[in-house]
Amino acid sequence: DAGVIQSPRHEVTEMGQEVTLRCKPISGHNSLFWYRQTMMRGLELLIYFNNNVPIDDSGMPEDRFSAKMPNASFSTLKIQPSEPRDSAVYFCASSLTLPRTGLYEQYFGPGTRLTVT
Amino acid sequence: QQQVKQSPQSLIVQKGGIPIINCAYENTAFDYFPWYQQFPGKGPALLIAIRPDVSEKKEGRFTISFNKSAKQFSLHIMDSQPGDSATYFCAASMEGAGGTSYGKLTFGQGTILTVHP
Numbered sequence: 001d002a003g004v005i006q007s008p009r010h011e012v013t014e015m016g017q018e019v020t021l022r023c024k025p026i027s028g029h030n031s032l033f034w035y036r037q038t039m040m041r042g043l044e045l046l047i048y049f050n051n052n053v054p055i056d057d058s059g060m061p062e063d064r065f066s067a068k069m070p071n072a073s074f075s076t077l078k079i080q081p082s083e084p085r086d087s088a089v090y091f092c093a094s095s096l097t098l099p100r101t102g103l104y105e106q107y108f109g110p111g112t113r114l115t116v117t
Numbered sequence: 118q119q120q121v122k123q124s125p126q127s128l129i130v131q132k133g134g135i136p137i138i139n140c141a142y143e144n145t146a147f148d149y150f151p152w153y154q155q156f157p158g159k160g161p162a163l164l165i166a167i168r169p170d171v172s173e174k175k176e177g178r179f180t181i182s183f184n185k186s187a188k189q190f191s192l193h194i195m196d197s198q199p200g201d202s203a204t205y206f207c208a209a210s211m212e213g214a215g216g217t218s219y220g221k222l223t224f225g226q227g228t229i230l231t232v233h234p
Contacts (some may be wrong), residue, residue, distance in 0.1 A: 004160075022148050031219050033221075033222075042224065042225075042226045042227055043161070043206060043224045043227065045221070045222075045223075045224075048219060048221060050219040055219055055221075056221070091161075093160070096222045097219050097220035104149050104151070104166075104210045104220040104222065105151070105163050105166070105220075106163070106222060107162075107222065108160030108161050108162065108188050109157075109160050109161075110159060110160055111158075111159075111160050
């Protein structure tokens with residue numbers, strides 16, 4: 001298995017531009033998570049999906065952030081318009097979660113390093 | 118109540134030493150406690166995990182100690198090696214109503230471990 005795939009690996013953009021980050025979860029996994037990592041705030045959960053449905057987006061910092069999961073093999077995180085304070089590493093993770101089995105292992109992608117100038 | 122507090126923020130040991138990283142939680146509904154290891158430029162990866170029905174779990178040189186009454190758990194690395202230098206995150210998760218937690222993890226702030234040769 002190729003693991004969780006994220007693209008691009010690096011993104012440099014100017015303030016005000018739209019940024020789209022992409023994620024392909026591990027085949028067969030039914031939960032997908034988007035995280036943001038910075039030195040100041042650590043690893044923050046932004047939003048997560050189960051069976052392609054958004055479950056909790058309370059971690060999304062502002063309306064400028066949106067996420068979609070149109071099918072089981074693809075998700076996007078969009079920032080529009082981007083700001084310098086959005087600079088961070090964004091991780092996507094997936095897992096196979098089954099009720100009452102206690103299976104919670106998340107597999108992380110390599111991350112997208114976003115720099116907004 | 119959803120927080121997981123991790124300490125120390127950073128830790129430096131000599132090769133062969135036994136670094137210990139501690140985490141504390143408030144929510145007694147948490148029932149799964151993993152540790153993740155992250156190398157620079159990579160996503161976090163599951164290292165070892167424990168459930169509250171046991172007080173200790175070992176996998177190779179890594180041991181989790183769990184104290185349910187104190188609501189604390191810790192990671193010990195025996196015979197530490199320079200290759201163990203990484204950031205370590207503790208986390209916690211819980212089964213939601215009807216088994217609907219979807220595998221959401223609450224992460225600690227991370228500990229940067231440096232093992233000198």
